[in-house]
Amino acid sequence: MHWHTSLATVPAGPSRTPFILAHEFFDALPIHAFEATSQGWRELLVSPAPPDTKPAVIGGTAPEFALTRATQPTPHALLLPELSERYKALRKTAGSIIEVSPESLTVVEDIAKRIGENKGAALIVDYGPLDTIPVNSLRGIRAHRIVSPFERPGEVDVSADVDFYALAERALVASEAVEVHGPVEQGAFLLTMGMKERMEQLGKKMGEEGRRKMEIGFNRLVERTPGAMGKIYKVLAIVPERDGQRPVGFGGGIEA
Numbered sequence: 001m002h003w004h005t006s007l008a009t010v011p012a013g014p015s016r017t018p019f020i021l022a023h024e025f026f027d028a029l030p031i032h033a034f035e036a037t038s039q040g041w042r043e044l045l046v047s048p049a050p051p052d053t054k055p056a057v058i059g060g061t062a063p064e065f066a067l068t069r070a071t072q073p074t075p076h077a078l079l080l081p082e083l084s085e086r087y088k089a090l091r092k093t094a095g096s097i098i099e100v101s102p103e104s105l106t107v108v109e110d111i112a113k114r115i116g117e118n119k120g121a122a123l124i125v126d127y128g129p130l131d132t133i134p135v136n137s138l139r140g141i142r143a144h145r146i147v148s149p150f151e152r153p154g155e156v157d158v159s160a161d162v163d164f165y166a167l168a169e170r171a172l173v174a175s176e177a178v179e180v181h182g183p184v185e186q187g188a189f190l191l192t193m194g195m196k197e198r199m200e201q202l203g204k205k206m207g208e209e210g211r212r213k214m215e216i217g218f219n220r221l222v223e224r225t226p227g228a229m230g231k232i233y234k235v236l237a238i239v240p241e242r243d244g245q246r247p248v249g250f251g252g253g254i255e256a
Contacts, residue, residue, distance in 0.1 A: 007110050018114045020122040026167070027126050027159040029103045031138065032076050035069055036096040041081045043074040044097070046150070065150035067138075084169065086133060099134045099160060108167045108238075109174040115238055116175030121247075122238040128162035130183055130234060137161035164236050171238050181237040181250040187222040187230025189249045195222065 004010050012018070033044040049066040070077070080100045081087040090096040111122050128134055140149035140156040149158045164183040171180050182189075199218050203211040222230040237247055246252030 007107055012114050012118070014118060017118050018111070018120040018122070020111055020114075020120070021125075022122065023125045025126065026101070026104050026107070026124065026162045027128070028157075029101050029107070031099045031101045031134075031160045032080055033067065033097060033099050033138070034077055034081050036091055036094055037069075038094055040073055041077045041091065042072075043070045043077045044068065045070050045074075049150070063148040063150035064153075084166065086165070090133075097135045099137060099163070100166075101160070101163065104162070104167065105170045108171050112171035112174040112178050112238055115240060116177030119240050121240075124162075124164075124167065124183075124236040124238075125186065125233060126162040126164075127232045128164055128183075128234060130185075131165045133165075134161035134163050162234075164234055167236060177241050179239055179241055179244065181239065181247055183234035183236045184250060185224060185231050186233035186235055187224040187228075189235040190222050190230070193249045 034041045035044060044067040046065050047068040049063055053062050053066060080102060081091065081098065083100065083102075083105070087098050087100070090098060108124075114120065115122060128137075137160045138149050138158070139160070140147040140151055140158055142152070142156045147156055149156065168180040168183075171178060195218065199214055203214060206214065220229055224230040235249065237250055239247060
């Protein structure tokens, strides 16, 4: 096993077929946030929080920093919102906010090129909207609780919703030799992959308590009510071009 701090350092080539699983990876990559104004896009920057800033949760501490709108266009504000027609469409709607992760686009571009050249596949599992642009999704997570992303720097996990549509768009632009399927909700994906049938088979070899615990875990993963993991988590696949034939889990069947 070899650890790499960047996908760019992972060897590629004809003898290396990539099979990539990115589970809760893209949500941890940096984002830039922008707000549309009558003067154009303005970046939301991290600044010292106003003195009257309140804690994000009851009993918490007031964050030391906050997002504030830049008064002048930054270099990122001039470039990143021009990457997609989806962003441009919101430019004239004052108050519209978008979140863009250029690092995510760079990574998925690398993934698509590797698969386009050497076959393989990639499965991306993360949380985010199906097709809309993430907005105001920057959050901190500490001790399994949502907190301000600016609270206790270095001690809080910071994440943001994944723009799956942007990932799909960039992958298709990066390589004409790949297809993108999804995103689909995690609950639907797991059920069509046969998770319920697998659980029932395993349950035959367990006692009542073991089956009960397994069912709790199963329901937690596939539940599709608002806010449940089966709904907020999405699954996206990048595969070699095969004339639109859908993979299993994305509407396709098992080949004979």
